[in-house]
Amino acid sequence: MTTRTVALTLNAGSSSLKFGLFDIAAGPVEMASGLVESIGGQPRLRAEFGAAAAPVTRDLTGAEAADHHGALATALDVLRAQFPEARAGVVGHRVVHGGPGFTEPVEITPSVMAELRRLSPFAPIHQPHNLAGIEAAQAAFPEAMQVACFDTAFHRSHPKVNDVFALPREYYDKGVRRYGFHGLSYDYISGELARIAPLIHDGRVIVAHLGNGASMCGMVGGRSIASTMGFTALDGLPMGTRTGQIDPGVIFYLVQQEGLSIDEVRQLFYTKSGLLGLSGLSNDMRTLEAAGTVEANEAIDYFVFRIRRELGGLAAALGGLDALVFCGGIGENSRLIRERVCEDMAWIGLELDRERNTRNDTVISTDMSRARIMVVPTNEELVIARAARRLSAAPA
Numbered sequence: 001m002t003t004r005t006v007a008l009t010l011n012a013g014s015s016s017l018k019f020g021l022f023d024i025a026a027g028p029v030e031m032a033s034g035l036v037e038s039i040g041g042q043p044r045l046r047a048e049f050g051a052a053a054a055p056v057t058r059d060l061t062g063a064e065a066a067d068h069h070g071a072l073a074t075a076l077d078v079l080r081a082q083f084p085e086a087r088a089g090v091v092g093h094r095v096v097h098g099g100p101g102f103t104e105p106v107e108i109t110p111s112v113m114a115e116l117r118r119l120s121p122f123a124p125i126h127q128p129h130n131l132a133g134i135e136a137a138q139a140a141f142p143e144a145m146q147v148a149c150f151d152t153a154f155h156r157s158h159p160k161v162n163d164v165f166a167l168p169r170e171y172y173d174k175g176v177r178r179y180g181f182h183g184l185s186y187d188y189i190s191g192e193l194a195r196i197a198p199l200i201h202d203g204r205v206i207v208a209h210l211g212n213g214a215s216m217c218g219m220v221g222g223r224s225i226a227s228t229m230g231f232t233a234l235d236g237l238p239m240g241t242r243t244g245q246i247d248p249g250v251i252f253y254l255v256q257q258e259g260l261s262i263d264e265v266r267q268l269f270y271t272k273s274g275l276l277g278l279s280g281l282s283n284d285m286r287t288l289e290a291a292g293t294v295e296a297n298e299a300i301d302y303f304v305f306r307i308r309r310e311l312g313g314l315a316a317a318l319g320g321l322d323a324l325v326f327c328g329g330i331g332e333n334s335r336l337i338r339e340r341v342c343e344d345m346a347w348i349g350l351e352l353d354r355e356r357n358t359r360n361d362t363v364i365s366t367d368m369s370r371a372r373i374m375v376v377p378t379n380e381e382l383v384i385a386r387a388a389r390r391l392s393a394a395p396a
């Protein structure tokens with residue numbers, strides 16, 4: 001059997017492992033994608049193979065996905081059964097934190113791995129799981145090149161004024177900076193704009209990545225100038241379960257007056273707040289849109305309000321606005337949220353065409369709108385696969 005060299009992409013979360021398989025000779029072109037979720041609990045696997053075969057969904061035994069190593073082994077069994085000719089020449093990993101130093105994807109050498117471990121305290125909830133995914137892949141594919149792609153890297157182009165907090169300077173030197181996240185998504189959107197709307201790409205663009213995690217990025221010429229996330233992926237917009245922007249004084253109050261430990265505050269801010277906290281119902285926008293309760297509507301109101309506020313702030317940072325681009329699960333699918341965000345925004349140049357919005361067109365602004373409004377589906381896995389292909393093809 002002739003073998004086919006492919007790239008595997010991995011995105012390891014706390015209890016999930018997303019994977020993708022790409023034919024790198026052809027592009028890269030996606031062959032399969034999937035997810036193992038509830039690792040360490042009652043795990044489930046879902047894999048899709050495009051037009052090549054029917055999707056696979058099955059409950060796994062605890063032993064099949066007790067940790068990331070087990071989850072990867074189980075996912076690989078499913079991929080090998082479907083593509084016995086595939087040989088992973090390179091594995092690309094989503095890594096949440098690249099610190100100030102990593103501005104591009106890199107091959108993971110032992111010294112890079114040591115540096116990624118050193119950066120773990122900057123993203124204690126995400127980075128250790130990313131590293132567990134890398135270790136699992138290194139064990140499964142000792143011969144393959146491993147590549148790290150960073151959520152922070154895209155924002156390293158932002159100016160110093162958007163890199164600092166107003167703290168004594170020594171903390172900046174220790175790495176307490178405004179890093180920004182969702183960089184793989186913004187990188188993809190920037191590339192797509194260059195392809196489908198080059199004049200827009202060269203101008204002043206705000207991208208709203210609205211998913212379970214949500215942030216916005218202001219770009220000029222396709223490069224990040226400012227973003228709503230900061231030192232961690234907690235700042236900025238409210239999210240499914242995360243607070244978004246909050247007065248740090250609330251933390252002092254919760255600890256000193258309510259007696260919460262720092263770990264309890266962290267849990268509260270990351271997992272019980274945002275849309276879930278405000279609605280008391282769900283972190284899922286579809287559920288909130290359908291619910292129609294006072295609390296669900298208030299959660300939606302706050303989400304929309306913060307997006308509109310950041311939109312104004314980012315437009316000021318960019319010195320004007322040529323386009324607003326929606327992406328992420330909510331941005332790509334929720335007509336209601338897009339409509340509410342763009343309501344009465346003609347003063348900033350945004351005029352939504354309701355029919356185009358309802359049809360989910362790529363351009364959803366009116367022909368008269370001074371700035372364009374677009375919906376561009378994001379694809380973080382493809383950004384990883386492209387980097388993996390590029391680095392594995394580069395001469396050693």
Ligand code: AMP
Binds near residue numbers: 213
């Ligand atoms: P993501 O994290 O990018 O996968 O996005 C997940 C979010 O997108 C969840 O809050 C979903 O409820 C939301 N979402 C997906 N489809 C829709 C839809 N048709 N309408 C509203 N929200 C949606």
